[in-house]
Amino acid sequence: MMQSPYPEIGLIRRNFEHPALASVRSALENRVLGEDYRLIEEAETNDQTQAITYLAGLIEEMVLYHAASGRSEPADLALAAVEKVMEFPRWDYFLEAGRIPMAIQRASRAVTAVSYAIEFLGDRVSRATRDRWLDAMITRGIEPNFVCLEGLRHPEQVVGWGFDPGCKHLERYPEQIHQDFSRWPWILYPTNLRAASMNGMLTGAVCVLRSRGRSADTDRWIEMAEHHFETFGDLFCADGSNDEGVSYSGYTALQVLEVAVHLQAIDGRDRSGVVNWPGYIRFLVGMHCPVAGNLSHVVNFGDCLTPASSEVVLWIAALYQSPIAQWVALNLSQALDAHALLRHDPDLEAEAPDEGPSLWKSDLDWIVGRTGHSSDDLVVALRSGGPFNHEHADRNSVIVKFGGEVLVVDPHRPPYMRTDPAWVMRTTLGHSAVLIDGRGHQYHDGSMGTNPSDAVARITNWNREGSIMTWSSDATQAYHLVNADVVSAIRSVLVITELPLVLIADRVAKKSVASKIQARFFVDNKDGNGRIEAADGRFKVNRPGAFLLGMSACDPAPVIRSARVESGPEMTDAYPYVEFESVESMTPFLLTVLVPVKTGSDAPVMAIDPVGDRPGQITVEGAGRKFTVIVDPAGNGPVFRVSSEGPGND
Numbered sequence: 051m052m053q054s055p056y057p058e059i060g061l062i063r064r065n066f067e068h069p070a071l072a073s074v075r076s077a078l079e080n081r082v083l084g085e086d087y088r089l090i091e092e093a094e095t096n097d098q099t100q101a102i103t104y105l106a107g108l109i110e111e112m113v114l115y116h117a118a119s120g121r122s123e124p125a126d127l128a129l130a131a132v133e134k135v136m137e138f139p140r141w142d143y144f145l146e147a148g149r150i151p152m153a154i155q156r157a158s159r160a161v162t163a164v165s166y167a168i169e170f171l172g173d174r175v176s177r178a179t180r181d182r183w184l185d186a187m188i189t190r191g192i193e194p195n196f197v198c199l200e201g202l203r204h205p206e207q208v209v210g211w212g213f214d215p216g217c218k219h220l221e222r223y224p225e226q227i228h229q230d231f232s233r234w235p236w237i238l239y240p241t242n243l244r245a246a247s248m249n250g251m252l253t254g255a256v257c258v259l260r261s262r263g264r265s266a267d268t269d270r271w272i273e274m275a276e277h278h279f280e281t282f283g284d285l286f287c288a289d290g291s292n293d294e295g296v297s298y299s300g301y302t303a304l305q306v307l308e309v310a311v312h313l314q315a316i317d318g319r320d321r322s323g324v325v326n327w328p329g330y331i332r333f334l335v336g337m338h339c340p341v342a343g344n345l346s347h348v349v350n351f352g353d354c355l356t357p358a359s360s361e362v363v364l365w366i367a368a369l370y371q372s373p374i375a376q377w378v379a380l381n382l383s384q385a386l387d388a389h390a391l392l393r394h395d396p397d398l399e400a401e402a403p404d405e406g407p408s409l410w411k412s413d414l415d416w417i418v419g420r421t422g423h424s425s426d427d428l429v430v431a432l433r434s435g436g437p438f439n440h441e442h443a444d445r446n447s448v449i450v451k452f453g454g455e456v457l458v459v460d461p462h463r464p465p466y467m468r469t470d471p472a473w474v475m476r477t478t479l480g481h482s483a484v485l486i487d488g489r490g491h492q493y494h495d496g497s498m499g500t501n502p503s504d505a506v507a508r509i510t511n512w513n514r515e516g517s518i519m520t521w522s523s524d525a526t527q528a529y530h531l532v533n534a535d536v537v538s539a540i541r542s543v544l545v546i547t548e549l550p551l552v553l554i555a556d557r558v559a560k561k562s563v564a565s566k567i568q569a570r571f572f573v574d575n576k577d578g579n580g581r582i583e584a585a586d587g588r589f590k591v592n593r594p595g596a597f598l599l600g601m602s603a604c605d606p607a608p609v610i611r612s613a614r615v616e617s618g619p620e621m622t623d624a625y626p627y628v629e630f631e632s633v634e635s636m637t638p639f640l641l642t643v644l645v646p647v648k649t650g651s652d653a654p655v656m657a658i659d660p661v662g663d664r665p666g667q668i669t670v671e672g673a674g675r676k677f678t679v680i681v682d683p684a685g686n687g688p689v690f691r692v693s694s695e696g697p698g699n700d
Contacts, residue, residue: 052260055308055315056169057392059117065391066118074386078115083127090134097218098143098156105131106163113170114388125174132167132183135160141190143217146197147209153194154243158250161191162308165257184261187254192271195251199274202244205235225469230497237501241439242298245285245305248278249312256312272316275309282306283324287413290329293438295354296337300384303330303362327366331375334358335403336410336418338382340425342454342595346382349418349431349449353440353463353500357383364393373401407547409514411521417509419519421547425454428550428646432543433460434509434523437502442476443493445507445525446541447483448571450552452646453596458482459574461625464617468496471618475625476500480615482627484525484556485568486536491528504531510540510687519545522687535561542687546677549654551670552644555681555688560636567638571600572627582628584612589628595649602630602642603658639683643668 065071086108093101112128115121135141141160142153164187168180175183201208211231213220220227238244255271285302286292292299303325310321334357337349346357360383367375377400380386405422415435421427429451433444442464450458460482464475474480478490492505505528512521522542529539538559545552558567573580573591581592587607591598602608609631614622632638647653654672661667661680668679675696682689 052256053315054169054260055256055311061396062114062118062391064396065394068394068396070380070396071386071390071394074388074390075118078111078119078124078388083123086127087130090131093134094218095138096216098138098141099217099219099222101218102135102138102141102156102160105135106159109135109163110166111388113166114391117170118391125171128167128171129174132164135164136183136186138190140194140214140217142194143214143219144194144198144211145214146201146211148212150197151190151194151214152197152201152211153191153247153250154198154238155246157191157194158246158253161187161195161250161254161257164191165253168257168261180261184258188258188267192251192254192258195247195254196271196274198247199244199251199278201235202239202247203274203277205239208235211235223467225467229499233498233501237439237498240285242285242294242302242305244278245282245302245309248275248282249305249308251275252309252312256315259316272313275313279309279313279321279324282309286325286330288326288329289333289413290326290331291333291336291412291414291416292330293414293435294440295350295352296334296348296358297354297356298440299330299333300358300362304359307362307365322369328370328372328375331363331366331372331378332410333412334363334378334382335374335423336412337416337431338423339429339431339449339451339456340423340427341451341456342425345425346384347456349416349429350460350462351416351431351433351444351447352438352442355463360384360386361389361393364390364395367398368393368395371395371398373399374403376400377402407514407517407519409512409519409521411509411512415507415509415523417512417521417523419514419545419547421550426452426648428452428545428547430519430543430545430552432521432523432541434507434525436506437504439502440500441502442481443478443490443503443505443528444481444483445478445491445505445528446523446539447481448541448543448554449482450598450644450646452550452598453648455593455596456574457591457593457596457598457646458571458644459625461572461621462576464621466500471616472621474615475617475621480572480617480625482571483569484539484541484558485570486529486533486539486558487565488568489532491525491539492531517546517548518692519543519547520690524687529558535563535565537561540687542690544679544690544692546692548675549670549672549677550646551677552646553668553679553681553690554640554642554644555683556640556642557683557688558638560638564634564636565638566632566634567640568629568631569602569640569642570627570629571642571644572625574624575626576624580626582612582626584610584628586610591628597647597649597653599645599647599653599656600628600642601656601658602640604632604638604640606633608632608640639664641666641668641681643670645670
């Protein structure tokens with residue numbers, strides 16, 4: 051029999067007793083298994099989206115619990131859950147040509163779960179039962195995933211993908227019945243959904259190989275996996291960053307690592323280096339944005355909401371014997387679950403990254419400045435770069451976090467469906483970015499889901515000297531796509547970490563028609579604790595742990611308003627915004643000063659004075675220090691010149 055792609059039982063049992071995974075052991079030992087039997091019984095066999103996900107997760111947890119503890123109760127529960135999966139006539143809810151089962155995510159989850167059961171339940175699964183499970187795995191899991199991968203490999207041969215009309219998903223979301231799938235074979239190729247299909251197919255193929263030996267079918271499946279794996283590294287940038295954000299990157303990374311391990315089980319070749327995994331850890335650290343009560347909070351560009359999978363980061367830590375990766379896994383990642391028993395290296399110590407001011411830019415042209423990794427530290431992030439799956443129309447949008455609070459927020463994930471009124475929050479109207487005459491930059495109409503747009507921005511310069519950070523992002527192309535009269539749209543940022551101070555200069559140039567620009571800054575009010583006070587060209591954002599003072603200038607003074615985007619009951623009041631509007635000009639310009647302050651601390655004194663015919667001198671004075679910034683809005687982006695007075699001044 052070929053080697054197992056899974057770690058030895060000894061490691062699982064050792065990790066079950068390890069102090070770092072005490073939360074995993076406690077959760078497993080305190081789980082009330084009787085409730086799961088009820089949920090298994092009630093699961094509907096056309097509910098692939100929710101029921102398969104639940105059952106697959108339960109199976110994997112219980113077989114690992116059994117392997118770690120030797121107890122029979124979790125094994126019995128896992129057996130009951132697998133048998134329920136066997137009752138599903140289809141493990142996914144897509145069809146090719148209206149009749150051929152096609153799989154993306156749910157069948158992949160089912161295959162992985164059944165493979166775990168076959169691997170770890172051992173003699174509790176009879177030969178006849180195992181053969182029955184394998185037959186179902188082939189017809190309902192491996193082959194439907196093969197159909198998907200064949201379509202992605204030869205999209206011109208796809209007759210037409212669509213939903214299985216009998217699936218529970220359409221009962222929940224009847225508006226999706228007319229979803230346009232015509233471009234999906236092209237759209238899904240560079241996304242984590244291709245990774246999921248490949249992993250599901252190959253995981254099943256290895257399980258069949260280990261049980262039944264090699265055949266023409268296993269050769270066919272392996273060849274398909276090897277073909278797709280050759281381009282798998284392209285899902286990540288050379289520096290290890292991933293354009294779908296931290297949470298989706300963890301899902302993608304898991305598929306990549308599992309496929310690499312399964313291919314190695316087949317032929318002995320180590321393919322784990324297909325992605326720059328040490329760089330990926332730097333990506334996770336760079337996107338870290340801890341807040342009060344959630345130290346694993348992340349910079350949430352696009353649809354990203356949650357930290358990366360702890361299983362993935364533990365795996366990388368073990369592969370590269372990386373103390374920083376071990377620290378990220380135990381502190382910044384998703385809560386540890388039973389999969390940590392497979393991946394945690396019990397002999398590897400954790401080590402936190404260096405503290406202090408830093409400026410990080412990824413190959414994606416995402417940029418993040420920070421003072422450190424505690425919840426009180428300052429984080430300023432700007433989303434430049436190109437389009438990707440799950441993106442928003444958010445070029446040059448900013449996030450500001452300080453004192454445990456996100457004070458300028460990127461509104462958390464709007465819905466996927468364009469028919470939902472909250473879809474508007476996916477456009478530039480719903481981001482802390484710039485509008486030109488009330489319009490954002492280019493975005494798609496949503497008819498094919500959350501696929502990429504055509505909008506591009508680029509970081510043109512970036513620099514850090516001590517406590518002073520600067521960068522500029524050019525989003526001209528993104529705005530020009532919807533307004534051909536736009537010849538330039540640049541946002542420049544200055545951060546002085548010592549105060550702290552964030553200065554944003556927005557400059558637009560038009561070809562023939564004068565315009566006004568609006569700079570929006572959204573506030574987190576999901577918990578009802580985000581308040582805006584705005585008057586006389588200034589505003590104050592109040593959150594429990596910190597507040598943000600803001601003022602803006604142009605010539606003459608800008609209009610300031612506080613408002614909400616009408617986006618349905620869940621998001622309209624959750625994310626109010628304050629907006630500055632410039633005067634009409636061929637070269638409209640806004641200069642915005644943001645000063646975050648911890649609650650209970652004294653607010654600094656701010657002023658913006660003209661330099662020539664433009665506002666260009668900013669003075670901020672507080673805590674015995676006075677900083678003066680001169681802004682020159684020329685060239686490829688405004689140039690900042692900073693001077694200071696007071697203790698610590700050179």
